[in-house]
Amino acid sequence: MTAFLSHRKQNEEQDAANALTAQAKVYAAMTRLQSSVDQADSLEAVREIAANLMGCEEVALYKFDQDRAALWLYWSFGIDPNKHSYFDIIREPRLEQVVAGKIVFDAGSNDAALLSIATPVTALVPIISSGQVRGVLVLFRLLPQRTGLDAADQQICEVLSNYAGRALAPV
């Protein structure tokens, strides 16, 4: 009985710590994006959030072409921009979901890759501004100490989706 209670207490403490980590990261991400002063600062905020809060140092932001049929690389960090400069939306089924406003996460090694490229993709995040999806943020490989995204990371992706619009357009 004592061992059971001790184990339950440990679990409760772990849950509380995870909740605080998530709360602190979401607060920091939201405050940073909302206080960004211009487009360049907003892009830097996206880089900081991905690298420091999520452990992802390979990030790219894509913008639609005029017909919204393709995504063109707009800004990147930590990747070879020539390798992933363009995605044809019709050939990427997961991107179609993202264009409709859904955040898509890599669910693990047994799941199909998110994009038809060799580089691992961890998440596809629609960037929403004035109620419309204006672009897509691609989070590529995570740092080696990260095995995958957790609940806190998923909340941060929600924040990026809703507050990083300024990164795509000069104010």
Add this chain to the structure above:
Amino acid sequence: MAKKVLLVDDSTTTLMMEEMILKQRTAYQTVTAKDGLDAIARAVEETPDLVLMDVVMPRMNGFEACKRMRLESSLRNTPIILVTTRGEEEYVEAGFQSGCNDYITKPINSRELVTLLHNYLGE
């Protein structure tokens, strides 16, 4: 009197997160600096009980700032924890050679951070 922790990072996002975790989970007082040079000045002025410092920063990185802090008599024995994105052996070794006491890898987890700080400062 509350123990004082100097948080050093060029990323305001990281500083905000660290401040929030320490505010909610500890009674420590926090002061901040944006790079290695700023950190040395703040550390001499504030004489913190512990320094939690990023490695990759503009103007002066965490390794160099750590080395220089160790040359200051008031900071010679202050625990310095480096925050790294890489946990590889060589990188960690460079940190210890610069005079740090410990290291923690990004992204920071609140439980890990608080436990580490409690080890050096008590609760």
